[in-house]
Amino acid sequence: MTDYLAATRESWTAVAEAYAEESRSALDFKPFGRAMLRVFAELVSASPAGPVADLGCGPGNTTEYLHRRGLEVFGVDLAPGMVAVARRTYPHLSFEVGTMTALDLPPGELGGVLAWYSIVNIPLPDLPAVFDEFHRVLAPGGHVLLGFQVRTELRHVTHGFGSEISLDFHRHPPDRVVELLGDAGFAVLAQLIREPDEQEHSRQAHILARKR
Numbered sequence: 001m002t003d004y005l006a007a008t009r010e011s012w013t014a015v016a017e018a019y020a021e022e023s024r025s026a027l028d029f030k031p032f033g034r035a036m037l038r039v040f041a042e043l044v045s046a047s048p049a050g051p052v053a054d055l056g057c058g059p060g061n062t063t064e065y066l067h068r069r070g071l072e073v074f075g076v077d078l079a080p081g082m083v084a085v086a087r088r089t090y091p092h093l094s095f096e097v098g099t100m101t102a103l104d105l106p107p108g109e110l111g112g113v114l115a116w117y118s119i120v121n122i123p124l125p126d127l128p129a130v131f132d133e134f135h136r137v138l139a140p141g142g143h144v145l146l147g148f149q150v151r152t153e154l155r156h157v158t159h160g161f162g163s164e165i166s167l168d169f170h171r172h173p174p175d176r177v178v179e180l181l182g183d184a185g186f187a188v189l190a191q192l193i194r195e196p197d198e199q200e201h202s203r204q205a206h207i208l209a210r211k212r
């Protein structure tokens, strides 16, 4: 299932510095995203089940956002270049290289999983295995929050942030994602679908669920 991971890793590493620069204050302009992250933080804090993993943390901005909301949180990213930027920018937090398709974490350890615009590089047929992995590492009652673009078609990108890359951004219909979360053993608590803002080309989905 994981042939695409090498290209994803190399591409995000190639653009890590430029992406970090461009996305540093992105959350400041995303009030709906911040609202869902705050609800997630509140729910996780209310059930002291364990730390939160920010999976596909990129340069660590969302990891830091959750840390500031009082969560014990660490970041994991496939791209060593992203992890290097995150470690340099937020030296008080912990970041490791890893893949959400096979996490180096024991079962039931986490109180929360955040996948903020990081399942976008996972093909839809591979999402069930990724959600099984989220389920495995979460404690009962643990929460998962997803953020992703509602694409109508696959987008293959060969040039971005000033570099030659090879990245697929997959189509994830929110209804199907909700179904797959249910199949993996999650109860979906909230779905927020919003219209694109001036910087965006597609609707945005935020889905919050709890391990049953």
Ligand SMILES: C[S@@+](CC[C@H](N)C(=O)[O-])C[C@H]1O[C@@H](n2cnc3c(N)ncnc32)[C@H](O)[C@@H]1O
Pocket: 005, 008, 009, 012, 023, 055, 056, 057, 058, 059, 060, 061, 062, 076, 077, 078, 079, 082, 098, 099, 100, 101, 115, 116, 117, 118, 119, 120, 121, 122
């Ligand atoms: C669009 S960026 C989002 C980064 C960050 N979450 C944010 O909101 O700024 C996607 C990130 O997901 C990471 N990623 C993609 N596939 C991954 C995988 N299988 N496991 C872990 N990280 C992955 C990429 O390396 C990249 O840093």
